[in-house]
Amino acid sequence: MVSYRTPLGRARGLGSAKHGASHWVAERVSSIALVPLVIWAVYGVLRLAAGDYGFAVHWVQDPLNATLLVLTLAISFWHMQSGMRVVVEDYIHKALTKSALLLLNLFVCGLAGALAIFSILKVALGGA
């Protein structure tokens, strides 16, 4: 394959590290997955809002509901982490502030996502 990079560009080592499009593609893949999942989740919230604690436990213990819940949560938290990352990268230009906010975003999404998924699994596997 012909390389269009200039010798100077190669020497500096800047530019594509061969996976430049991966973040962009992953954002699209997660959004495609979230289209049906979110519609299902809205239906789920409607059911849950009309029911009490016992109904919610029973609903979450259904294997299909538990699986879709975990998928919705995992993909949503990944998607929102990558979306907020772009927002921070667009508006925050001070290196230290930007790094701190990007780390905070990653850790908040990671922690909240992990807590939510663990809670669902606990209920689904009969711990509640």
Add this chain to the structure above:
Amino acid sequence: MTEASNTPRERPVSPHLVTGGLGSPLLWRWHITMWTSILHRATGVALYVGALIAAAWAISLAEGPDAYAGFKGLLGSVPGKVVMFGLTVCIFYHLANGIRHLVWDTGHGLDVKSANASAVVVFAFAAAASLAIWGIAGMTGAL
């Protein structure tokens, strides 16, 4: 046009949103595709909070009946319902406009006329779907 010809024409400026810092007059006339772009990001940030509320729901369910009743009481209060209605609008807006972006990614619908038309469709869908869901919620005893 004859009066204007006596005064020097304003120099062209490169595209930017505001003429000087925040609060200064807008350089660009607002148009609907600007709104859809800004609102896609704004609703995304709002849904970030919404996902944290969803996580709180899961945690309260795992905590037990008392925590769950407390969580439901909070969401069922008037401010809670206002937040939930706002999140409903955000979800349907972000969903519809997200699909619009996915269509754009295939190279379709990018001309001004189509982009304006799809923007109207997105707003109409967000409004109609939100009202429909809250209508259903009212009928099924979810409120």
